[in-house]
Amino acid sequence: MKLPDFKVEQWMNDYENEAVYNLTDTCVKPLVFSELMAMADENALMDLRLDYGTITGDSQLKKEILSLYKTGSEENITLMQGCLQANESLMYTLLEAGDTVIAYEPGYQQFTDLPKSFGCHVIILKLYEENGWQPDLNELEEAMKNDIKMIIINQPSNPTGVFFSEEYIEKMIELARKQSTWILSDEVYRGLYDEPSISDIYEKGISTSSLSKVFSLAGLRLGWIKGPEEVIHLINVRRDYSIISTGPLADMLACAALQNKEQILSRSRKIIEANRSIVSQFVKDHPQFHIVMPQYGTVGFLGYEADIDDTMLARQLLADEGVFFVPGSCFGSEKHMRIGFTCETETMIKGLTKLAAYLERK
Amino acid sequence: MKLPDFKVEQWMNDYENEAVYNLTDTCVKPLVFSELMAMADENALMDLRLDYGTITGDSQLKKEILSLYKTGSEENITLMQGCLQANESLMYTLLEAGDTVIAYEPGYQQFTDLPKSFGCHVIILKLYEENGWQPDLNELEEAMKNDIKMIIINQPSNPTGVFFSEEYIEKMIELARKQSTWILSDEVYRGLYDEPSISDIYEKGISTSSLSKVFSLAGLRLGWIKGPEEVIHLINVRRDYSIISTGPLADMLACAALQNKEQILSRSRKIIEANRSIVSQFVKDHPQFHIVMPQYGTVGFLGYEADIDDTMLARQLLADEGVFFVPGSCFGSEKHMRIGFTCETETMIKGLTKLAAYLERK
Numbered sequence: 001m002k003l004p005d006f007k008v009e010q011w012m013n014d015y016e017n018e019a020v021y022n023l024t025d026t027c028v029k030p031l032v033f034s035e036l037m038a039m040a041d042e043n044a045l046m047d048l049r050l051d052y053g054t055i056t057g058d059s060q061l062k063k064e065i066l067s068l069y070k071t072g073s074e075e076n077i078t079l080m081q082g083c084l085q086a087n088e089s090l091m092y093t094l095l096e097a098g099d100t101v102i103a104y105e106p107g108y109q110q111f112t113d114l115p116k117s118f119g120c121h122v123i124i125l126k127l128y129e130e131n132g133w134q135p136d137l138n139e140l141e142e143a144m145k146n147d148i149k150m151i152i153i154n155q156p157s158n159p160t161g162v163f164f165s166e167e168y169i170e171k172m173i174e175l176a177r178k179q180s181t182w183i184l185s186d187e188v189y190r191g192l193y194d195e196p197s198i199s200d201i202y203e204k205g206i207s208t209s210s211l212s213k214v215f216s217l218a219g220l221r222l223g224w225i226k227g228p229e230e231v232i233h234l235i236n237v238r239r240d241y242s243i244i245s246t247g248p249l250a251d252m253l254a255c256a257a258l259q260n261k262e263q264i265l266s267r268s269r270k271i272i273e274a275n276r277s278i279v280s281q282f283v284k285d286h287p288q289f290h291i292v293m294p295q296y297g298t299v300g301f302l303g304y305e306a307d308i309d310d311t312m313l314a315r316q317l318l319a320d321e322g323v324f325f326v327p328g329s330c331f332g333s334e335k336h337m338r339i340g341f342t343c344e345t346e347t348m349i350k351g352l353t354k355l356a357a358y359l360e361r362k
Numbered sequence: 363m364k365l366p367d368f369k370v371e372q373w374m375n376d377y378e379n380e381a382v383y384n385l386t387d388t389c390v391k392p393l394v395f396s397e398l399m400a401m402a403d404e405n406a407l408m409d410l411r412l413d414y415g416t417i418t419g420d421s422q423l424k425k426e427i428l429s430l431y432k433t434g435s436e437e438n439i440t441l442m443q444g445c446l447q448a449n450e451s452l453m454y455t456l457l458e459a460g461d462t463v464i465a466y467e468p469g470y471q472q473f474t475d476l477p478k479s480f481g482c483h484v485i486i487l488k489l490y491e492e493n494g495w496q497p498d499l500n501e502l503e504e505a506m507k508n509d510i511k512m513i514i515i516n517q518p519s520n521p522t523g524v525f526f527s528e529e530y531i532e533k534m535i536e537l538a539r540k541q542s543t544w545i546l547s548d549e550v551y552r553g554l555y556d557e558p559s560i561s562d563i564y565e566k567g568i569s570t571s572s573l574s575k576v577f578s579l580a581g582l583r584l585g586w587i588k589g590p591e592e593v594i595h596l597i598n599v600r601r602d603y604s605i606i607s608t609g610p611l612a613d614m615l616a617c618a619a620l621q622n623k624e625q626i627l628s629r630s631r632k633i634i635e636a637n638r639s640i641v642s643q644f645v646k647d648h649p650q651f652h653i654v655m656p657q658y659g660t661v662g663f664l665g666y667e668a669d670i671d672d673t674m675l676a677r678q679l680l681a682d683e684g685v686f687f688v689p690g691s692c693f694g695s696e697k698h699m700r701i702g703f704t705c706e707t708e709t710m711i712k713g714l715t716k717l718a719a720y721l722e723r724k
Binding site: 001002003004006010013030031032033036037045046049050051055082084085088092093095096097109110113114217219220221237238240242244246247248249250 | 450
């Protein structure tokens with residue numbers, strides 16, 4: 001089943017190591033192992049048997065994950081090796097060739113190209129900055145005249161950082177309910193501010209997430225699915241063909257991290273809020289830039305006015321100034337840069353200053 | 363894409379925790395974390411940044427993996443979260459709906475049911491104990507009259523432990539070469555005795571493996587693919603849609619384990635050889651049992667003569683005596699038990715004694 005290159009991931013893989021000022025990273029400054037060890041029960045860790053562990057995920061870890069939601073029990077949770085894999089597993093499990101799904105653009109390429117790769121039809125609803133990247137309800141109503149198996153959203157979104165409005169989501173649920181449509185919500189950027197989850201408000205809503213972004217622990221490769229029991233059961237059948245378990249080491253360390261989540265999240269909030277302020281001020285001071293400043297998550301979509309295309313600009317900026325962005329074209333939207341509010345504030349200030357000076361010289 | 367229950371995995375999940383005498387486990391007695399830590403560079407581990415790490419896998423780890431093979435360079439290796447995922451990713455990447463593949467029975471269910479789930483046709487070649495579980499060359503020649511995209515083998519096999527003969531593999535390669543057929547060889551049980559790998563002897567041969575079985579480290583969820591560069595490239599495109607990376611923590615610990623592989627493997631050999639002797643003697647002493655004693659790997663397929671079906675027997679043995687096996691029916695072959703040579707010898711002796719006594723009372 002053929003897949004095109006995943007543009008944003010390939011861009012990161014190809015260029016990230018050259019970055020001096022990485023202004024595009026989606027993960028809040030990663031923890032180092034000793035910081036995580038300080039949260040764990042060292043004796044229990046040292047005695048841990050490195051077998052498959054509990055196949056669907058450690059029970060204590062599931063309880064900690066449930067504390068991030070308003071509803072549900074352990075039967076509504078299963079563990080995955082990252083959010084991306086959670087999404088993949090759900091698409092392979094719930095979709096068949098010939099099914100139609102709805103996704104949004106600019107957005108994350110997995111949501112459109114993975115279902116296409118095995119024969120699904122994908123209706124793409126376009127988002128526009130002039131609408132604050134909020135979707136158009138009429139377009140959704142029109143699309144829902146088709147037989148829709150799944151709607152895929154990303155709350156908050158990569159790359160825009162925007163959270164679809166409560167009214168829109170309510171209306172979406174109403175339309176979805178009429179034809180038993182799944183809503184898969186990738187909520188990997190959720191968690192900083194107790195944002196709503198689709199799995200708490202719609203009986204066919206499925207939330208996916210991980211420890212990679214706001215929890216600063218991409219290195220654990222630990223994600224999960226929260227959804228209806230019937231979905232969790234199907235995923236647990238599929239896991240025997242694909243991953244078996246996430247393993248007891250990742251489970252135990254993830255559990256320790258979530259038991260200390262306030263410590264991790266307050267660190268993340270501090271980093272992100274400082275960077276958001278810097279970017280807000282930057283946009284005020286430099287009228288050729290514009291952004292819909294997100295309330296949630298770790299990323300935003302910085303637009304610019306200049307006669308240079310975003311891929312070219314991103315390449316030149318990196319080569320000439322060491323400033324690293326992912327260009328908007330990787331997400332289906334030109335003349336934008338995906339900005340991550342995750343780096344050291346010093347890096348953000350220097351990088352933006354260089355960006356502005358560079359564009360002025362153009 | 364619908365999948366049936368994975369019989370052996372479901373059986374393990376449902377019953378394993380009730381086992382007093384687990385005679386069926388495929389993983390050599392798992393290491394505990396402190397044993398692994400003793401092999402690692404503690405300072406480097408403590409300082410490890412828990413980001414995504416090197417996306418296709420740590421370079422030093424790839425070098426250590428290459429030491430398990432006779433040919434190849436880093437470009438022929440990519441990391442996966444276990445061997446099962448390596449197989450899954452290869453099937454999704456190299457096969458399309460409508461393709462035909464060849465697999466063997468008794469065998470591992472993933473090789474037949476995963477390709478079927480997305481529309482492949484699977485030709486199953488049957489193996490018989492009276493032939494020492496070796497395949498029939500005429501049947502392969504007959505099957506290869508079709509347009510075959512991939513042959514899937516398991517060297518050594520789960521459940522039989524048998525390694526297909528050198529002559530058969532040579533002939534298979536000759537037939538495969540004529541129509542550019544991939545040979546995917548799941549070699550997760552390889553490694554104890556430097557057995558040959560398909561990736562060293564056929565230019566379209568792909569070897570998958572992991573640290574789960576002979577390396578006693580299932581808990582790391584660390585596997586790999588060794589194959590032609592074009593395949594590794596395609597897998598690395600797909601990984602952006604599914605797992606991104608295995609993560610720097612698993613990579614670093616896996617590297618430490620492989621740097622100490624002789625220590626781990628000699629421990630494994632000792633456990634397995636002791637259990638093989640016990641089972642050989644048991645079969646000699648109890649004529650109602652028979653086995654093709656494998657040379658390699660961690661498992662074998664113990665047959666019995668009695669008027670009770672294997673699923674029933676396995677259930678009753680567990681309930682009445684605490685003796686745990688996976689019944690042969692989970693692999694498509696009745697009146698057999700999958701036996702693992704991996705447990706404490708005491709457990710093996712007691713479990714087999716109880717099995718024999720139980721069957722005598724029947």
